[in-house]
Amino acid sequence: AQKVTQAQTEISVVEKEDVTLDCVYETRDTTYYLFWYKQPPSGELVFLIRRNSFDEQNEISGRYSWNFQKSTSSFNFTITASQVVDSAVYFCALSDVLQGGSEKLVFGKGTKLTVNP
Amino acid sequence: EPEVTQTPSHQVTQMGQEVILRCVPISNHLYFYWYRQILGQKVEFLVSFYNNEISEKSEIFDDQFSVERPDGSNFTLKIRSTKLEDSAMYFCASSEAPSYEQYFGPGTRLTVT
Numbered sequence: 645a646q647k648v649t650q651a652q653t654e655i656s657v658v659e660k661e662d663v664t665l666d667c668v669y670e671t672r673d674t675t676y677y678l679f680w681y682k683q684p685p686s687g688e689l690v691f692l693i694r695r696n697s698f699d700e701q702n703e704i705s706g707r708y709s710w711n712f713q714k715s716t717s718s719f720n721f722t723i724t725a726s727q728v729v730d731s732a733v734y735f736c737a738l739s740d741v742l743q744g745g746s747e748k749l750v751f752g753k754g755t756k757l758t759v760n761p
Numbered sequence: 762e763p764e765v766t767q768t769p770s771h772q773v774t775q776m777g778q779e780v781i782l783r784c785v786p787i788s789n790h791l792y793f794y795w796y797r798q799i800l801g802q803k804v805e806f807l808v809s810f811y812n813n814e815i816s817e818k819s820e821i822f823d824d825q826f827s828v829e830r831p832d833g834s835n836f837t838l839k840i841r842s843t844k845l846e847d848s849a850m851y852f853c854a855s856s857e858a859p860s861y862e863q864y865f866g867p868g869t870r871l872t873v874t
Binding site (some may be wrong): 677679681686687688689690691694696735737739741747748749750751752753754 | 792794796802803804805806809817819850852854856859860861862863864865866867868870
């Protein structure tokens, strides 16, 4: 069965520090997709990134970067020069193909990031 | 930018009552989902819907739950007889195709008293 583990329950940093959120996944599929979502205090889920299992290139988007390592089944997320607005719960998720071709997301338990001024 | 919308934002109901949660997915999306998040916990899959029928449902999605796409834009989740443990945030999501990113609505917070 698919499983996503986010071992860090809560992280607290001071503004401008870099922070890395860990994500480890388990799957028997050879083709799969990984995602990160942000849930700010207002509660909505904001899509950040989707990565397929065949693309191990790291990705950078502004202050955000993602490190995908198939060998260790990890998909870690780094925020550089953190800001107070980055305070949120961050969820890593793995796609699970369902019958009929649709997919569901299997979420980790989330990491609550607090960035203090 | 297109977005998924959900109504109401907060619903309070008494145990045993029926509730209908409404969602308007992004217009060109074909795959629709409901997830729920009990306060402080992870997001859990409930059901996926494609081509006017349920593709898959989780063990949470028992006979008390149903989904419907009554017209070309709305996608609803009905809970027939609510229980205290149904209290949660319910998220609707849609995607263009399988494996594509799922875009989530802002959620409906359901409180069962």
